Amino acid sequence: MAHRISALISFFGVLAxxxxxxxxxxxxxxxxxxxxxxxxxxxxxxALYVFVRDVLRLRTGQRS
Incomplete structure (x- = not known):
């Protein structure tokens, strides 16, 4: 759940x-x-770097 929120926040950061x-x-x-x-x-x-990192972390299911 935390990774989804992180990716969502990163997405809005890219938009901003x-x-x-x-x-x-x-x-x-x-x-x-x-x-x-x-x-x-x-x-x-x-911001794109952080967003891609969060999405990849979400897809692979890493816990860090």
């Missing part, structure tokens, strides 16, 4: 990071620094 990335791209279009896009992309990649 995607929203931040979209906001960064819109701000870049308005003249903001491109570093916001880089930071947003790094957040998305790290």
């Amino acid at each position: 990071c995607m929203v931040l990335l979209v906001g960064a791209v819109r701000q870049y279009g308005s003249g903001a620094s491109a570093l916001w896009i880089v930071a947003g992309a790094l957040l998305v990649l790290s």
Whole structure:
């Protein structure tokens, strides 16, 4: 049960990071620094890593 909750939280983390990335791209279009896009992309990649790790842990049934 705990792994399902962890995977669900990770999924919502990916969604939140995607929203931040979209906001960064819109701000870049308005003249903001491109570093916001880089930071947003790094957040998305790290959130995706955690989500994939949680899903794989859920599928294999690991207890750690």
